Amino acid sequence: xxxxxxxxxGAGPAGLAxxxxxxxxxxxxxxxxxxxxxxxxxxxxxxxxxxxxxxxxEELTGxxxxxxxxxxxxxxxxxxxxxxFAVKITNKKEIFxxxxxxxxxxxxxxxxxxxxxxxxxxxxxxxxxxxxxxxYPAGLAQKMINIEGWIPGEEAVIIGSGDIGLIMARRMxxxxxxxxxxxxxxPKSRGLRRNIRQCLxxxxxxxxxxxxxTKIHGKERVEKVSVCKVDESFKEIKDTSFDIKCDTVxxxxxxxxxxxxxxAAGGLIDKKTNSPVCLKPYQxxxxxxxxxxxxxxxxxxxxxxxxxxxxxxxxxxxYANGELK
Amino acid sequence: MKYDVAIIGAGITxxxxxxxxxxxxxxxxxxxxxxxxxxxxxxxxxxxxHSGTQNPSDSLKGxxxxxxxxxxxxxxxxxxxxxxxxxGQLITAFDEEEKxxxxxxKQEGEKLGVPGLEIxxxxxxxxxxxxxxxxxxxxxxxxSAGIISPYRYVYALIENATDxxxxxxxxxxxxxxxxxxPKDFEIKTEKEYFKTSFVVNCxxxxxxxxxxxxxxxxxxxxxxxxEEYLLDKKRENISNHIIFPLPSKNSKGILMIKTSDxxxxxxxxxxxxxxxxxxxxxxxxxxxxxxxxxxxIPSVDKSDIIAYFAGLRPSCGKDFVIRYEKNRDGFLxxxxxQSPGLTAAPASAAYAADILFKNGLSCAKKKNFKKYxxxxxxxxxxxxxxxxxxxxxxxxxxxxxxxxxxxSAMEIRQAIKRGAKTLDGIKFRTRAxxxxxxxxxxxxxxxxxxxxxxxxxxxxxxKKGKNSNIIKRIK
Ligand SMILES: Cc1cc2nc3c(=O)[nH]c(=O)nc-3n(C[C@H](O)[C@H](O)[C@H](O)COP(=O)(O)OP(=O)(O)OC[C@H]3O[C@@H](n4cnc5c(N)ncnc54)[C@H](O)[C@@H]3O)c2cc1C
Ligand SMILES: Cc1cc2nc3c(=O)[nH]c(=O)nc-3n(C[C@H](O)[C@H](O)[C@H](O)COP(=O)(O)OP(=O)(O)OC[C@H]3O[C@@H](n4cnc5c(N)ncnc54)[C@H](O)[C@@H]3O)c2cc1C
Numbered sequence: 001x002x003x004x005x006x007x008x009x010g011a012g013p014a015g016l017a018x019x020x021x022x023x024x025x026x027x028x029x030x031x032x033x034x035x036x037x038x039x040x041x042x043x044x045x046x047x048x049x050x051x052x053x054x055x056x057x058e059e060l061t062g063x064x065x066x067x068x069x070x071x072x073x074x075x076x077x078x079x080x081x082x083x084x085f086a087v088k089i090t091n092k093k094e095i096f097x098x099x100x101x102x103x104x105x106x107x108x109x110x111x112x113x114x115x116x117x118x119x120x121x122x123x124x125x126x127x128x129x130x131x132x133x134x135x136y137p138a139g140l141a142q143k144m145i146n147i148e149g150w151i152p153g154e155e156a157v158i159i160g161s162g163d164i165g166l167i168m169a170r171r172m173x174x175x176x177x178x179x180x181x182x183x184x185x186x187p188k189s190r191g192l193r194r195n196i197r198q199c200l201x202x203x204x205x206x207x208x209x210x211x212x213x214t215k216i217h218g219k220e221r222v223e224k225v226s227v228c229k230v231d232e233s234f235k236e237i238k239d240t241s242f243d244i245k246c247d248t249v250x251x252x253x254x255x256x257x258x259x260x261x262x263x264a265a266g267g268l269i270d271k272k273t274n275s276p277v278c279l280k281p282y283q284x285x286x287x288x289x290x291x292x293x294x295x296x297x298x299x300x301x302x303x304x305x306x307x308x309x310x311x312x313x314x315x316x317x318x319y320a321n322g323e324l325k
Numbered sequence: 326m327k328y329d330v331a332i333i334g335a336g337i338t339x340x341x342x343x344x345x346x347x348x349x350x351x352x353x354x355x356x357x358x359x360x361x362x363x364x365x366x367x368x369x370x371x372x373x374x375h376s377g378t379q380n381p382s383d384s385l386k387g388x389x390x391x392x393x394x395x396x397x398x399x400x401x402x403x404x405x406x407x408x409x410x411x412x413g414q415l416i417t418a419f420d421e422e423e424k425x426x427x428x429x430x431k432q433e434g435e436k437l438g439v440p441g442l443e444i445x446x447x448x449x450x451x452x453x454x455x456x457x458x459x460x461x462x463x464x465x466x467x468x469s470a471g472i473i474s475p476y477r478y479v480y481a482l483i484e485n486a487t488d489x490x491x492x493x494x495x496x497x498x499x500x501x502x503x504x505x506x507p508k509d510f511e512i513k514t515e516k517e518y519f520k521t522s523f524v525v526n527c528x529x530x531x532x533x534x535x536x537x538x539x540x541x542x543x544x545x546x547x548x549x550x551x552e553e554y555l556l557d558k559k560r561e562n563i564s565n566h567i568i569f570p571l572p573s574k575n576s577k578g579i580l581m582i583k584t585s586d587x588x589x590x591x592x593x594x595x596x597x598x599x600x601x602x603x604x605x606x607x608x609x610x611x612x613x614x615x616x617x618x619x620x621x622i623p624s625v626d627k628s629d630i631i632a633y634f635a636g637l638r639p640s641c642g643k644d645f646v647i648r649y650e651k652n653r654d655g656f657l658x659x660x661x662x663q664s665p666g667l668t669a670a671p672a673s674a675a676y677a678a679d680i681l682f683k684n685g686l687s688c689a690k691k692k693n694f695k696k697y698x699x700x701x702x703x704x705x706x707x708x709x710x711x712x713x714x715x716x717x718x719x720x721x722x723x724x725x726x727x728x729x730x731x732x733s734a735m736e737i738r739q740a741i742k743r744g745a746k747t748l749d750g751i752k753f754r755t756r757a758x759x760x761x762x763x764x765x766x767x768x769x770x771x772x773x774x775x776x777x778x779x780x781x782x783x784x785x786x787x788k789k790g791k792n793s794n795i796i797k798r799i800k
Contacts, residue, residue: 035728085725088709096709098733101720103713118762123632130605131634133748133788133795137765148769149800150783175800219602220792247797260729263559271628 012041014293040066406700
């Protein structure tokens with residue numbers, strides 16, 4: 001068991017900023033653990049503009065924003081272990097990680113969780129009907145298109161009008177796909193106004209508010225979806241059902257903080273939001289385990305992730321050298 | 326070349342028969358229409374190795390179920406390296422009237438030879454099943470019942486059968502069967518013709534269509550749909566046993582099921598439908614399942630659900646129809662294999678083999694039959710210390726692909742070597758994509774591994790075979 005001062009799990013914007021925060025508050029020995037082979041987390045697949053307006057006063061793409069932080073972390077001399085997957089942590093602040101060829105066992109004075117979030121799936125809503133191919137969480141579709149260059153289909157319907165769904169609508173149009181509709185169960189979109197304008201209205205994509213998808217059709221590949229209007233309690237209004245032909249369905253119905261590591265270690269988790277229960281900012285119910293970024297709460301803007309995580313990193317450093325009461 | 330036996334359908338029934346017959350000096354071919362085995366009824370069921378209760382004591386399915394359960398416990402799990410967990414089952418009674426029924430079920434079970442049945446009182450239940458509704462007054466405990474991964478059971482049988490010489494042909498839909506004489510058939514598939522002495526119909530929902538190909542008209546398969554809902558692994562300990570209500574007329578009722586991979590499951594419904602491909606789930610089905618299970622385990626919550634599916638029981642009357650067709654000498658039907666067909670499979674196979682031998686199939690045993698099949702390694706089934714040893718021997722056990730279920734690149738490659746060709750095939754074999762994110766993180770990586778190992782373009786990769794491609798174009 002190797003002893004370390006601060007171990008950060010996740011090298012997305014949260015983990016990177018936390019490392020810088022810890023360093024600035026005097027931490028000498030910091031290790032970042034990252035599952036992937038590149039730094040920056042989810043930002044790497046967000047190739048659109050709009051990141052960094054607050055933090056850098058310019059409009060950057062996701063990868064550009066990530067690169068700035070990766071460079072800062074590298075020039076600060078902070079150690080990173082990539083392709084390393086944390087599988088277990090304990091309330092004694094032990095960390096078990098798997099990487100090709102090795103299992104790493106560490107013991108830290110403070111742990112910072114920066115593991116991000118996962119997408120809610122059709123199964124959680126749930127959207128009934130068949131389970132053919134062609135139904136993707138929006139983030140997976142984003143990864144396929146932006147990172148792999150794989151175009152999933154010809155005609156898409158998007159379920160949910162959060163920002164990721166909106167951005168993917170425009171992205172698919174740019175790639176020559178048709179986007180037939182965005183279906184939103186709420187009377188109002190959760191997405192940013194500018195995204196509705198730039199991603200839907202500019203391309204005349206209809207947004208159906210107070211509507212829901214009741215059934216996905218198609219045994220092998222998606223063939224169509226059934227949609228209906230809903231009342232205030234989200235119940236189907238009779239005789240409002242109609243079908244939309246499509247071969248692709250993107251599900252963009254929200255994000256869930258990833259806190260399974262903390263939960264398995266015995267940390268308290270809010271059942272509703274899946275966020276850690278924090279009595280003081282960024283401090284989980286297990287002393288010495290901190291949490292920041294999307295695994296702490298779901299953020300809309302990465303700029304605030306960086307700002308808050310920097311602060312969390314500072315707190316963890318103070319805890320590690322006994323300054324935090 | 327003329328085969329001795331052609332088996333139509335690589336579900337649990339056909340797979341178990343193939344393995345049984347592979348113990349003998351025979352040339353056997355197993356024909357399956359789907360791209361991989363176990364893509365029919367055998368992939369979507371409750372995965373319970375039933376003890377045999379809740380079957381009439383004079384039924385064939387009852388007898389084969391008890392024997393299939395014994396074979397699993399005493400031989401098959403060990404020989405085939407299966408993760409069979411003998412957790413036991415409880416049938417619950419909510420009032421005195423129902424309690425009386427438990428005694429009847431117990432008696433009927435004992436007649437069939439179900440071992441160890443006992444009526445348990447409230448005190449025992451408090452201790453051994455703490456989340457059970459306080460309204461349950463007694464339960465019938467059946468210790469021999471257990472759980473298994475149904476598709477991995479099929480894969481294990483098929484791997485062992487092919488290891489012993491059985492030839493498996495997938496994407497080989499049988500289109501016509503011609504009888505040229507006694508014990509002389511020609512089978513036409515999508516791609517080829519096969520000659521064979523014996524034909525066994527194990528086609529599940531399509532047993533009727535196969536039987537009709539040689540003019541047998543009295544096999545009518547009625548699909549009975551069952552919807553099932555899987556809960557998050559975090560609820561693994563919600564129950565210690567499989568929990569049943571009293572059985573209804575045409576089903577065992579809505580159950581609290583344990584699964585051998587940890588996720589609890591609730592279901593199934595039982596509704597007769599017409600379309601043999603209708604595997605859709607419905608709002609009504611979900612509500613029925615939730616209501617049924619909450620009566621027994623009140624703490625089940627809709628928000629625990631992470632996945633769902635439907636399966637169709639291929640029913641043909643009330644019992645299995647395992648019948649040699651004297652007027653079509655050489656043809657054996659194994660139709661109407663509804664529940665408990667998964668449990669009964671090895672016993673059904675031995676029973677069917679016996680019928681074939683009585684009707685002239687040669688029964689010379691193979692001297693070099695390989696009884697054992699090497700158990701695949703799953704990191705989620707072993708402690709971290711074991712994982713550490715594996716990684717030192719083989720680095721790619723440390724390369725985690727599916728983070729929700731902890732599946733390594735090594736396991737995915739092994740699954741492909743053992744026959745996985747699709748995303749669903751990988752999921753069934755390894756659990757990758759079966760967790761809470763449903764492949765949101767790992768799908769593209771798995772596609773790359775498939776494309777590398779099978780030497781195909783990502784464009785050709787499918788979810789479950791024909792027309793279920795994942796992507797349409799590459800930039
Ligand atoms: C699809 C999408 C689009 C977005 N678009 C915008 C936008 O346009 N503008 C904007 O300002 N914001 C946007 N955001 C929000 C912003 O990008 C996020 O808030 C931010 O990336 C969150 O940072 P994070 O570090 O908390 O999480 P992530 O970026 O998700 O990073 C988490 C990291 O932890 C690693 N990890 C997780 N578990 C483990 C483990 N067990 N072991 C090792 N490593 C682990 C992951 O591999 C990942 O690298 C978007 C978010 C998403 C999901
Ligand atoms: C909801 C549900 C829950 C259940 N729970 C349990 C349980 O807990 N325990 C239990 O013991 N049993 C259970 N059962 C029953 C069990 O699943 C079935 O009895 C069993 O899987 C039937 O297996 P099979 O091999 O006969 O059919 P299948 O698995 O359907 O196999 C038939 C195969 O034949 C192939 N085929 C069809 N037509 C052709 C053709 N023309 N050419 C080539 N191939 C063809 C199909 O593709 C298929 O692969 C359950 C069933 C359901 C639906």
